[in-house]
Amino acid sequence: MSFSIHPLLDNGFKKGDSNKSGGKLYCHCKSNRIEVTLGSDTAFNHACGCSKCWKPKGALFSIVGVVPVDKVSVTANSNKLHVIDTSAAIQRHACKDCGVHMYGRIEVDHAFKGLDFVHSELSDEKGWQEPQFAAFVSSIIEQGFEPEKMGDVRKKFQGLGLETFDCLNPTLMDLLAAHTAKTAAPKAKL
Numbered sequence: 146m147s148f149s150i151h152p153l154l155d156n157g158f159k160k161g162d163s164n165k166s167g168g169k170l171y172c173h174c175k176s177n178r179i180e181v182t183l184g185s186d187t188a189f190n191h192a193c194g195c196s197k198c199w200k201p202k203g204a205l206f207s208i209v210g211v212v213p214v215d216k217v218s219v220t221a222n223s224n225k226l227h228v229i230d231t232s233a234a235i236q237r238h239a240c241k242d243c244g245v246h247m248y249g250r251i252e253v254d255h256a257f258k259g260l261d262f263v264h265s266e267l268s269d270e271k272g273w274q275e276p277q278f279a280a281f282v283s284s285i286i287e288q289g290f291e292p293e294k295m296g297d298v299r300k301k302f303q304g305l306g307l308e309t310f311d312c313l314n315p316t317l318m319d320l321l322a323a324h325t326a327k328t329a330a331p332k333a334k335l
């Protein structure tokens with residue numbers, strides 16, 4: 146295959162440990178690494194093809210999941226963090242030196258407010274929740290991937306047992322839509 150969807154997925158992956166209760170994430174700096182301590186495993190862990198999520202070099206997809214905000218703390222070198230795009234819904238706090246995204250927090254009114262987006266591959270430990278699906282798959286075309294090869298990408302995910310979506314999966318899309326319905330002006334019920 147002439148592409149890597151992600152180094153942790155290319156050759157298959159193992160199921161996580163259902164008793165996993167968190168661990169530490171580190172940025173990629175050689176010294177003075179930013180350390181983020183998570184007090185729980187991730188949920189909704191997924192491969193994301195969007196242009197905003199952090200991906201390891203050469204990978205087409207990021208692997209990202211969510212953790213409750215109160216289970217996330219920066220435990221070393223917080224001075225190296227900055228928000229890469231203050232206008233984004235997800236405020237991605239990244240290392241100023243190596244560029245790795247340590248956590249993404251939502252401060253605005255949003256269905257996922259209260260959940261931080263994190264990359265469990267930044268941990269040295271095993272057992273984190275395995276990816277559940279692939280999201281924003283067509284977004285890789287926006288970043289230069291040849292549309293003709295999309296069938297191969299989708300086949301690769303299929304072979305791994307991961308469903309592909311061009312936005313989020315139905316559960317998360319339903320949560321987003323329910324939040325919109327709740328916050329929008331009242332309408333007649335369908």
Ligand SMILES: N[C@@H](CCC(=O)N[C@@H](CSCO)C(=O)NCC(=O)O)C(=O)O
Nearest residue numbers: 193194195196197198233234235280284
């Ligand atoms: N085609 C765009 C999509 C970007 C996008 O909407 N990303 C999603 C998913 S990120 C994790 O699953 C999102 O919710 N973004 C909100 C934000 O980043 O603030 C692209 O590729 O850029």
Ligand SMILES: [Zn+2]
Nearest residue numbers: 172174240243
């Ligand atoms: Zn760093």
Ligand SMILES: [Zn+2]
Nearest residue numbers: 193195197198
């Ligand atoms: Zn993304």
